[in-house]
Amino acid sequence: xxxxxxxxxxxxRLVFQLSVIxxxxxxxxxxxxxVVAEQAATDxxxxxxxxxxxxxxxxxxxxxxxxxxxxxxxxxxxxxxxxQDRVFYRVIVDGETLTxxxxxxxxxxxxxxxxxxxxxxxxxxxxxxxxxxxxSVSSAGQTVNATIIVAQTRLSLAVISxxxxxxxxxxxxxxxxxxxxxxLLAAQSALSxxxxxxxxxxxxxxxxxxxxxxxxxxxxxxxxxxxxxFMSRLRxxxxxxxxxxAEAAHRVRTPLAIVRTQxxxxxxxxxxxxxRRALRQMIRAVDESSRSAGQLLDHAMVTFRTxxxxxxxxxxxxxxxxxxEHLSPTAGLKDINLIVNIPNDRFPFVGDPxxxxxxxxxxxxxxxxxxxxxxxxxxxxxxDGHYKISFSDQGRGFGDTNLNSLTKRFSRGANVSDIxxxxxxxxxxxxxxxxxxxxxNIRANMEGPGACVSLILPVV
Amino acid sequence: xxxxxxxxxxxxxxFGPHLASAFEVEGNRIYAAPxxxxxxxxxxxxxxxxxxxxxxxxQRAHPTINIDYVIASSTELMKAxxxxxxxxxxxxxxxxxxQTKLANDGNAQAYSSNATDTLxxxxxxxxxxxxxxxxxxxxxxxxxxxxxxxxxxxREELISLLRDNPDKFENxxxxxxxxxxxxxxxxxxxxxxxxxxxxxxxxxxxxxNTRLYRGSGDMISDVASGRLALAYNVVGSYAISRxxxxxxxxxxxxxxxVNVMLRTALIPxxxxxxxxxxMMIDFLATLNHSPExxxxxxxxxxDSAQLQENSxxxxxxxxPGLLVFLDRLKKENFLANWVNSIEQE
Numbered sequence: 001x002x003x004x005x006x007x008x009x010x011x012x013r014l015v016f017q018l019s020v021i022x023x024x025x026x027x028x029x030x031x032x033x034x035v036v037a038e039q040a041a042t043d044x045x046x047x048x049x050x051x052x053x054x055x056x057x058x059x060x061x062x063x064x065x066x067x068x069x070x071x072x073x074x075x076x077x078x079x080x081x082x083x084q085d086r087v088f089y090r091v092i093v094d095g096e097t098l099t100x101x102x103x104x105x106x107x108x109x110x111x112x113x114x115x116x117x118x119x120x121x122x123x124x125x126x127x128x129x130x131x132x133x134x135x136s137v138s139s140a141g142q143t144v145n146a147t148i149i150v151a152q153t154r155l156s157l158a159v160i161s162x163x164x165x166x167x168x169x170x171x172x173x174x175x176x177x178x179x180x181x182x183x184l185l186a187a188q189s190a191l192s193x194x195x196x197x198x199x200x201x202x203x204x205x206x207x208x209x210x211x212x213x214x215x216x217x218x219x220x221x222x223x224x225x226x227x228x229x230f231m232s233r234l235r236x237x238x239x240x241x242x243x244x245x246a247e248a249a250h251r252v253r254t255p256l257a258i259v260r261t262q263x264x265x266x267x268x269x270x271x272x273x274x275x276r277r278a279l280r281q282m283i284r285a286v287d288e289s290s291r292s293a294g295q296l297l298d299h300a301m302v303t304f305r306t307x308x309x310x311x312x313x314x315x316x317x318x319x320x321x322x323x324x325e326h327l328s329p330t331a332g333l334k335d336i337n338l339i340v341n342i343p344n345d346r347f348p349f350v351g352d353p354x355x356x357x358x359x360x361x362x363x364x365x366x367x368x369x370x371x372x373x374x375x376x377x378x379x380x381x382x383x384d385g386h387y388k389i390s391f392s393d394q395g396r397g398f399g400d401t402n403l404n405s406l407t408k409r410f411s412r413g414a415n416v417s418d419i420x421x422x423x424x425x426x427x428x429x430x431x432x433x434x435x436x437x438x439x440x441n442i443r444a445n446m447e448g449p450g451a452c453v454s455l456i457l458p459v460v
Numbered sequence: 461x462x463x464x465x466x467x468x469x470x471x472x473x474x475f476g477p478h479l480a481s482a483f484e485v486e487g488n489r490i491y492a493a494p495x496x497x498x499x500x501x502x503x504x505x506x507x508x509x510x511x512x513x514x515x516x517x518x519q520r521a522h523p524t525i526n527i528d529y530v531i532a533s534s535t536e537l538m539k540a541x542x543x544x545x546x547x548x549x550x551x552x553x554x555x556x557x558x559q560t561k562l563a564n565d566g567n568a569q570a571y572s573s574n575a576t577d578t579l580x581x582x583x584x585x586x587x588x589x590x591x592x593x594x595x596x597x598x599x600x601x602x603x604x605x606x607x608x609x610x611x612x613x614x615r616e617e618l619i620s621l622l623r624d625n626p627d628k629f630e631n632x633x634x635x636x637x638x639x640x641x642x643x644x645x646x647x648x649x650x651x652x653x654x655x656x657x658x659x660x661x662x663x664x665x666x667x668x669n670t671r672l673y674r675g676s677g678d679m680i681s682d683v684a685s686g687r688l689a690l691a692y693n694v695v696g697s698y699a700i701s702r703x704x705x706x707x708x709x710x711x712x713x714x715x716x717x718v719n720v721m722l723r724t725a726l727i728p729x730x731x732x733x734x735x736x737x738x739m740m741i742d743f744l745a746t747l748n749h750s751p752e753x754x755x756x757x758x759x760x761x762x763d764s765a766q767l768q769e770n771s772x773x774x775x776x777x778x779x780p781g782l783l784v785f786l787d788r789l790k791k792e793n794f795l796a797n798w799v800n801s802i803e804q805e
Contacts, residue, residue: 068789068793069790070793071789071790072784073785076780079780081779084586084779086565086566086780087780087783098789099788125566
C-alpha cells in the first residue's frame with residue numbers, strides 16, 4: 001500500500017482514503033440498521049405473542065373442579081391483525097393438554113411467572129416464534145399450574161426486515177456515492193492552491209527569478225519560502241557569474257589594447273615580409289580576442305538589462321542608421337558597401353535603446369565578418385505589421401547548419417571554422433529581441449548567396 | 461345449442477362407488493371437456509345447480525380440462541382433507557373458519573397471479589385462501605304472515621316482535637342447527653361476537669320452539685309454503701335465487717349489522733394439478749367480469765364498492781380469529797350454551 005502511493009498523486013490518495021472511510025461507514029450503517037430492524041421486528045412480534053398468551057391465561061377459569069377456558073376472540077385475531085402468519089397455540093394444565101395443538105412442543109425452558117419465555121423452532125414445516133406464559137389456577141381448593149404456548153410463523157417478520165434491509169442498503173450505497181463525490185470535490189479544492197502555485201510559476205519568463213508572492217495556505221508557506229530562498233540564491237549566483245564574466249572580459253580587453261598598440265608600433269619598424277605577416281596575424285588575433293571580450297561584456301550587460309528593461313521611446317530607423325554609421329569604418333576596411341534603405345517614415349518603438357543598438361550592432365558585425373571583401377550588405381527597415389530590420393549579406397550563408405541552434409550561446413555555423421568568433425552575436429540579438437517580445441529570423445538570402453538575418457519587433 | 465353441447469359432456473354419477481373413503485359424499489358429477497386431457501378434482505360445498513354454470517363457462521375457456529365435481533358438507537370436506545388426506549385439486553367451501561384452519565395448519569398451497577392480485581385484501585389470506593363470492597346472512601319472511609306487521613329492521617326489533625307475538629310465531633320461526641351446519645355455526649359465532657343481543661334472540665327463539673334446519677334451501681321452501689313465518693340467518697344468495705319461484709317471500713337485510721360470508725377456494729397441499737387449480741381460481745376471482753354468470757348462479761362476486769354502499773355489511777374477516785371458535789373447548793361451550801337457549805321445554 002505504501003509503495004503503491006509513494007509516487008502516485010495526492011488527490012488519488014486522498015480520494016481513495018476518504019472512499020474507504022465512506023465505505024466502512026456505509027457498511028456499518030447498513031449492518032446496524034439491519035440488526036436494529038430485526039431486533040425491533042422480533043420485539044414487536046414477541047410483544048403481541050405475549051399479549052395473546054396473557055389474554056388466554058386471563059381467560060382460564062375453574063368450574064366444578066375442572067379448569068376451563070373461554071378462548072378470547074382477540075387472543076388470536078390480534079395476531080392476524082398485523083400479518084398473515086400462521087398461528088398455533090396450546091394450553092397445558094397440570095401436564096395435560098387442555099386445548100389447542102397437542103403436537104406443539106413444550107417450551108425449552110418453562111417460564112417463571114410473570115416472565116414469558118420466548119423460543120424459536122421449526123413446526124409444521126416453518127420456523128415459528130413462540131412464547132410460553134405460566135399461570136396458576138385454583139381448582140377445587142388446590143392450585144394447578146397452567147402453561148399457555150402461542151406460536152406464530154415469521155414470514156412477515158422476514159418481509160419487514162428484508163424491506164428495511166433493502167432500504168438501508170440503498171441508503172448506504174447512496175451515502176457512499178454521495179460522500180465519494182464529496183471527497184473528490186474536497187480533494188480537488190484542497191489541492192487547488194498547489195495547482196494555482198504551479199500555474200503562477202509556469203507563467204514566469206525564463207529569467208524571472210523573483211520570489212513567488214501568491215497567497216497560499218499555511219501548509220504551502222514553508223515550501224514556497226524554500227523555493228523563494230532557492231531562487232534568490234540562484235539569482236545571486238547567476239549575477240555573480242555574470243559579474244565575473246564582465247570583470248574578466250574587461251580585464252582582458254585593456255591589456256589586449258596595449259598589446260595591439262605595441263604590435264602596431266612594432267609592425268612599422270619591421271622590414272622582413274614574413275615578420276610583418278606574422279605580426280599582422282598577431283594583430284588580427286588580438287582584434288578577435290578583443291571583439292570576443294567585447295561580446296562577452298555585451299552579453300553580460302544584455303543578460304542583466306533584459307531583467308530590468310530601461311525603456312524609452314525610440315525610433316528604430318534612427319537606431320539602425322546610427323548602427324550603420326558606427327560600423328561603416330569596419331566595413332570600409334574590407335571594402336564592403338553598406339547599402340542602407342530606410343524610408344522616411346517613423347518607426348516609433350518603446351524599448352531599451354542601448355540593448356537594441358547592441359543587438360543591431362552584433363547582427364551587422366556578424367554580417368561584415370562573414371562577408372567577402374568588396375561585397376554589398378543591404379540593410380532595410382520595414383513595417384509590415386511588425387517592424388523588420390533586415391541585414392542581407394553576400395557571404396557564405398549558413399550552409400546546412402540548424403538555423404534554430406544559432407541563437408544558442410557559443411553556437412556557431414558549421415562552415416565557419418576558419419573564422420575566429422565567439423558564437424555570442426546572434427545569442428545577444430535573440431535575447432534582446434525576446435526581451436522586447438520580438439524574435440530573430442535567420443534564413444538564406446532569397447536572391448543569390450549569403451544570409452539574411454532580421455530583427456522582428458512588434459508594433460506598439 | 462349450448463345445452464345440447466353440455467348434455468353430451470355430462471355424466472351424472474349420484475354416488476360414485478369409486479370414492480370408497482370415510483368422508484361422506486353427497487353427490488358427484490363429472491364434466492368431460494371437449495378436448496379433455498386433465499381432470500381437475502374439485503370438492504365443494506356448493507350445490508350442483510349453483511355451480512354448474514361456472515364449470516361450463518370455465519370449460520368454454522379451457523376446453524382441455526375435465527372437471528370431477530364432488531359435493532360434500534363443510535365438515536365432511538374438512539374431514540376429507542384435514543384428516544384423511546384425500547386427493548383433490550381444489551376445495552371450495554362456504555365455511556371460512558374451516559378453510560382458514562386448513563391454510564393455517566399447512567394443508568393449502570400458496571398461489572398468486574394477476575387475477576388474485578386484483579382481489580381486495582379482505583378477500584384473500586396468505587395467498588392460500590381466495591374468496592370469490594360475498595353472501596350476506598339475511599332474514600327471509602313470509603309476506604302472508606307479516607300482513608299488518610312492520611317487518612323488523614334490527615335484531616332488537618326482531619326480539620321485541622317475537623316476544624310480543626308468541627301466538628303468531630310459535631313453531632313458525634326457523635334457523636340453522638349450528639351443531640350440524642358449518643355455515644350456521646359461522647353465522648352464529650359471528651353474531652355472538654358482534655352483539656350481545658344474539659343470546660337474547662336465541663333465548664326468545666328457543667321459547668317459540670324454533671325449528672332447526674341443516675341448510676338454507678329447506679328454510680326458504682318452508683317460508684314459501686307458509687310453514688314458517690320467518691327464517692333467521694339464511695344465506696342470501698340462495699334466497700335471491702328462489703325469489704322468482706316463490707313470490708310470497710321477502711328478504712330483509714338488517715340495519716344493525718349484516719354478516720357477509722365469503723365463499724372461498726384453496727388448493728390442497730397434495731393437489732395433483734395445481735396449475736389447473738390456479739386457472740380455476742383465476743376464473744373465480746374474476747367472476748365480477750361476467751354479470752350473466754352472476755345472474756345464472758345468483759352468486760354475488762367480490763365487489764368492494766357494493767359492500768361500501770351498505771354500511772351495515774360486515775364481511776367476516778379471514779385470519780386466525782376464525783380459529784377461535786374451532787377451539788375444542790370454545791366450541792363445546794358455545795354449543796352447550798346454544799342448546800341450552802334453543803331447546804326449552
